[in-house]
Amino acid sequence: MAGTPTYARRRLGSELRRLRLAVELSGEDAADKCGWDKSKISRVENARVSLSRHDLHVLCRLYDIDASAVGRLEAWLTDTRGPRWWAGYTDVISSAYEELIELEGQASDIKSANANLVPGLLQCQSYATAVFGNGPMIPDPDRADALVEVRMKRQRILTREEPVSLTAVIAESVLHCEIGGRQALADQLRHLLDVGQRQNVSIRVLPSSSTASAFIGGITLFEFPEIDDLGALFIEYHGGMLVKDDDRDIRRSRRHLDYLFANALSEESTRQHIAARLKDL
Structure with a gap:
């Protein structure tokens, strides 16, 4: 169904929350530093909205994430598992x-x-x-x-x-x-x-x-x-x-x-x- 969070998106949001807390930033502070609406961090972390690759990299720089972790986050972001065969049964x-x-x-x-x-x-x-x-x-x-x-x-x-x-x-x-x-x-x-x-x-x-x-x-x-x-x-x-x-x-x-x-x-x-x-x- 449209709007249903995939596991990858939910896992990405959960990991971004963990990384934000590791650098001791509140959701509002992180959004402010990125120049975003104050609710965007919460919506991303709760898999309510998707995240662009550009915005992901903005967060990675803010949270000082190393290259190997960035690659893992990008994999969750793209979620390239092929076509969803069950689309015809929604x-x-x-x-x-x-x-x-x-x-x-x-x-x-x-x-x-x-x-x-x-x-x-x-x-x-x-x-x-x-x-x-x-x-x-x-x-x-x-x-x-x-x-x-x-x-x-x-x-x-x-x-x-x-x-x-x-x-x-x-x-x-x-x-x-x-x-x-x-x-x-x-x-x-x-x-x-x-x-x-x-x-x-x-x-x-x-x-x-x-x-x-x-x-x-x-x-x-x-x-x-x-x-x-x-x-x-x-x-x-x-x-x-x-x-x-x-x-x-x-x-x-x-x-x-x-x-x-x-x-x-x-x-x-x-x-x-x-x-x-x-x-x-």
Whole structure:
């Protein structure tokens, strides 16, 4: 959707705020020294407006930033990730969903945990169709078809030339929830066994017997190539989704994910568990 801040723009604003505080300047003082409107620094740092290359260099000189850091900031400024394939679906996806797609495309590593459903990046088409056709908030048929298309296209990040690394933990109860009937679940289990063979995909089942299984919703942590980037957090809850990049929230969620992974089955045990469940259907 028009005006939705991309991850790169949000990260640029956050970094510029950090650099400004490092030289002990208020937003108004920085704007005054640059000859700008007093609110411009705040709007840039909060990703409300974009920044020109010239204005970025003005700030870099003001904050006394070295050349290597300038290059990193310029990379975030240009955000040259190619055309946004989801532009044709902005009438059916929310701004938060659009940002999720941005994050998936820019991340180098994704760590995910879901207590209710197979994560979207691992869903097969029949299962995804069932997900959008069941539940209390069913979209109209035209929207449902488009949302399934979006979900399938999102998965191309797993098979592109430089694929993202995905590690996902799935609650055992998800393997027993027959959304769309037995056939849809069987299709999904076969798909998990298939995609789980990829070197860049790790799937782990969290046993219902584990005390760690008492979690709800879905949580996804995105990590990026930049060494000093803590990442971004995507949270799914009943009726909505949101993106957070607060350092404290990210650290807390990373600990939570580490705890879930530590209590989940190994990849091989997970494969055996999924295969056994498939045989029972």
